[in-house]
Amino acid sequence: MINEAEIRSALFIWLKQKSAVNGGVFTRDELLSGFKYQGRVITLVGPSGIWTPKGFNIPISISTTSSGGYDDDVGEDTIISYRYRGNDPNQHDNVGLREAFRARIPLVYFQSIKPGKYFASWPVYIVDDRPADLLVRAVPDPVYAMANTNLVVNENAAYDTSESGQNIRRYVTALTRQRLHQTAFREFVLDAYNRQCTMCKLRHPELLDAAHITPDSDPYGAPVIQNGLSLCKIHHAAYDQQIIGISPDYDVRVRTDILSEIDGPMLKHGLQELEGNKIVLPSRRADYPDQNRLALRFEKFLKAS
Numbered sequence: 001m002i003n004e005a006e007i008r009s010a011l012f013i014w015l016k017q018k019s020a021v022n023g024g025v026f027t028r029d030e031l032l033s034g035f036k037y038q039g040r041v042i043t044l045v046g047p048s049g050i051w052t053p054k055g056f057n058i059p060i061s062i063s064t065t066s067s068g069g070y071d072d073d074v075g076e077d078t079i080i081s082y083r084y085r086g087n088d089p090n091q092h093d094n095v096g097l098r099e100a101f102r103a104r105i106p107l108v109y110f111q112s113i114k115p116g117k118y119f120a121s122w123p124v125y126i127v128d129d130r131p132a133d134l135l136v137r138a139v140p141d142p143v144y145a146m147a148n149t150n151l152v153v154n155e156n157a158a159y160d161t162s163e164s165g166q167n168i169r170r171y172v173t174a175l176t177r178q179r180l181h182q183t184a185f186r187e188f189v190l191d192a193y194n195r196q197c198t199m200c201k202l203r204h205p206e207l208l209d210a211a212h213i214t215p216d217s218d219p220y221g222a223p224v225i226q227n228g229l230s231l232c233k234i235h236h237a238a239y240d241q242q243i244i245g246i247s248p249d250y251d252v253r254v255r256t257d258i259l260s261e262i263d264g265p266m267l268k269h270g271l272q273e274l275e276g277n278k279i280v281l282p283s284r285r286a287d288y289p290d291q292n293r294l295a296l297r298f299e300k301f302l303k304a305s
């Protein structure tokens with residue numbers, strides 16, 4: 001008897017550990033080889049995009065393929081529309097998706113980013129089942145959580161074509177993009193920096209962000225560790241506002257006008273005294289912030305100075 005829930009939990013941990021190294025990008029071969037749970041190999045993808053490993057009742061993953069075959073898509077509203085396997089709503093895998101929907105079982109979504117390479121999102125929840133359209137709709141967990149706030153993601157908001165509906169969807173898009181990246185990205189960036197601010201060494205994870213050196217809206221703004229910095233909220237904002245810069249040689253620089261300002265202890269200790277410090281680098285050389293990206297970003301800071 002397989003304990004699917006335990007295996008799923010173990011899988012999420014495995015994915016997290018692997019993602020710390022690979023930035024969340026997996027090769028198809030890796031996924032076909034799967035992961036080991038108590039001596040048993042659990043494959044993570046298979047011949048069909050909805051993958052139900054042997055002995056499972058509920059699929060473990062859904063994946064997109066670059067060769068096509070499924071009309072799956074992350075739309076502008078970042079809700080995943082995922083087509084059934086074949087045309088029979090009662091086909092085993094499709095029934096499994098329905099059960100995942102009913103029981104709120106989290107799945108993994110492997111999104112093909114180029115042939116043979118996938119970006120993993122998890123947990124992903126099926127939030128809608130449409131047998132008549134032969135598809136399910138799914139959202140990554142944070143978005144699903146937002147639906148419970150009654151803020152944005154509900155069925156109507158996703159399909160509302162009125163102007164206000166579209167505005168809401170744009171809002172959702174911005175937030176979900178950010179969250180999608182950050183949930184996958186934040187953990188491994190913070191781990192790389194031993195969960196402290198690279199500027200002030202603050203160690204409260206709830207006050208730490210994974211900041212992008214090159215913004216994630218930029219084509220080079222990939223959510224990889226080398227494009228990330230572990231920064232506390234204050235220093236993240238200060239870095240984004242060009243109040244503080246980091247040179248390609250990892251020196252902290254404070255903007256000139258800020259240095260000459262006179263104010264309380266936060267300004268003095270929190271900002272001014274950072275001038276000339278080295279940032280705290282990750283323990284692994286491979287995780288160091290990319291010097292080319294730092295250089296580009298530093299130019300912006302110098303212009304603002």
Ligand SMILES: [Zn+2]
Pocket residue numbers: 197198199200201202231232233234235
């Ligand atoms: Zn800080």
